[in-house]
Amino acid sequence: MMTDRSLSVVIACYRDAGSVREFYRRLSEILPTVTPRYEIIYVNDASPDNAEAILKELAASDPHLVVVNHTRNFGSQNAFLSGMTVARGDGVVLMDGDLQDPPDLIPDLVNKWLEGNHIVYGVRVKRKESAFRQVAYKVFYRIFSWMARFKVPLDAGDFGLLDRRVVDVLLGEFPERLVFLRGLRAYTGFRHAGVEYVRQPRFDGITTNSLMNNIRWARLAVFSFSQKPLEYISVLAFVAVCLTGAATVFYLAAYCAAYVSGTYAAPPGYMTLLVVTLFLGSVQLVCFSILADYIGHIYDEVKGRPRFIVRDILDNRDPPPGGGIADGTPRNDAGRRI
CATH class of the missing domain: 1.20.58 (Methane Monooxygenase Hydroxylase; Chain G, domain 1)
Known part of the structure; x- marks a missing residue:
């Protein structure tokens, strides 16, 4: 056991039904070795496969697993925000549901967190993808870092751990609708550290990030953080x-x-x-x-439209003291009950 501080793992799920059971198995093995106070929050971003049925089955037998279902697909960035609104942990880990970012790295992230870093991000030193994609991602991060008016870590994606203080700032102080979390994360200026790793190929299925989608991501990053x-x-x-x-x-x-x-x-x-x-x-x-x-x-x-709308939440956790935003009641991103 590394700490008694609570930890939430938020997973954005879209077309990841083939990875759900394996992802859940790995997390259920790793998280109890890190802390006894953990929760796994799956955000089903209207995945068109049978991910919702699998998650419902798993949540019925595990109070550590919370499932948030969106009314439609709002994108991974908004899925992360949705999961953060129901997360109760002192630290919140953000992960994609395709198992490209290894759950085995969570203890390393927690170690850096316990050293006093408010933000710990995974640094992708290598990707098991085509040479073109590897070069394109490297070029993007360097252009984005050069364009931004603040320091942006190179080769750092969404995978990482955020201290509760950072989560509260992101949810309460940044009202924009077009969200690029790795930029906002760097903008906050909190003490940070990186953990290097090799990004794996998808565990199941094919990538949902086409060339045009990646170009749109790059434009969103640049036009959101640079003049x-x-x-x-x-x-x-x-x-x-x-x-x-x-x-x-x-x-x-x-x-x-x-x-x-x-x-x-x-x-x-x-x-x-x-x-x-x-x-x-x-x-x-x-x-x-x-x-x-x-x-x-x-x-x-x-x-000013909502960044996401929650259809329902499968939550068997005990109610938090005093209720609050993480009481399991379906809400949109403004905190209004649905």
């Missing part, structure tokens, strides 16, 4: 104005020289003019797309 793209628009505009001014001076000089020499003719360069026009038009389209992303973010945020 540098807007600054680059200003730089591009300044460069375009300078080039336009230089071209204007050049053609005026050429016109004057030709007029003085008596050999005036329209300056050649139709293709050059066409290419320059197309180039400037392309730059404008890129700038418009950047602005559109920011405007789209604003549009989603000002609507």
